[in-house]
Amino acid sequence: MKRPLRRKTLMATTTCLAFGLAVVPASANPSTSWTANPNPAAISGVNSGPTSLTAGVPLVCTQSSLQGSMFSAVGNPATVATLGTLTFGSTTSPCQSVLGGATFTPTAPWRFVAQDHNPATGVTSGYLEGVQLSVAVSFCRFTTAGKASATYRSSTGVLSVNSVPGELAVTSALGCGTTITTSTLPVLKGNFLIKILGTSTAPTLTGSNP
Template structure:
């Protein structure tokens, strides 16, 4: 996340690599299969962070993520994968201000909730999300419903395209200071949108 531009755009479903989702009935039961599993890396082009109240947008040229996917069958959807590292490159916002983005609270957990066998797409959540942005006198933290609570993002993972798409969720801005004020405000809801394409094939299914 390193680009803040006043404009509205954000969406898709999948980051940080193997899938993201909150626990539901399917995830609670050990009905998931993941192959081959193990370590994965992924990259997203032009991920965006949008303040949905002010329309301020931060856009990065790219984001890289890495993590681990469980392997085998009879797996729980909860924590079926994790994001152990994530970084953003060349992030900018209004007036061309350059930002750096730092993830907090890693690893983040990817949770499978439901599976569509017709499309090969798993829906779920990415939990534990927190991040800090800074640049040209502007700083802000992003977390969940409160500054002390990590955010949960919604997402999907496609077996055919090996893409983890992230969007939606309960991300909010906190501790906003400096030139960010007005562009971002304390308590503003925000959306992070990115499509992370895995560097390799990983398949996740459930009956």
């Protein structure tokens, strides 16, 4: 009676292992060669949907823009774009919060650092580094700095910024009470439509491991 039971257990275990190997592909080698087209590309971008910074309370900007350059690079991680000019809000459409209008003053440059590329989707994953924003809302003044997870999809030219708690920190806060303190972990989110400067064409970015 014991042998059939052992055989059935062995067969079940073997089947599970085989199934696991079938559905979990081996990890591809990370990209170490990054190609921008054109190279380099002067780029501009405008927001697609609102850009938000949540730090104690949500601060939302309905108008945002950026300019910079995208370029080929080698290594992993590798800086593949520099954003030298960033604006959040405008005189006609300022950023808003439950505390009133908010003014965002970014310190540039921000840099897009590539870590992974999915050839099936054309999406390059990485993060923005050098992120720094000084924010004024009502009597509150605070500065946040750090990095923010981000992706770039070549087919649409969408740069998606989607930070997670812990990537950004409040480095200083004045007049914010307990709403925003140096213990607050801000979250930055937004999508930007990237184009080659002066055109309606998105630059492409691919990664490979030669």
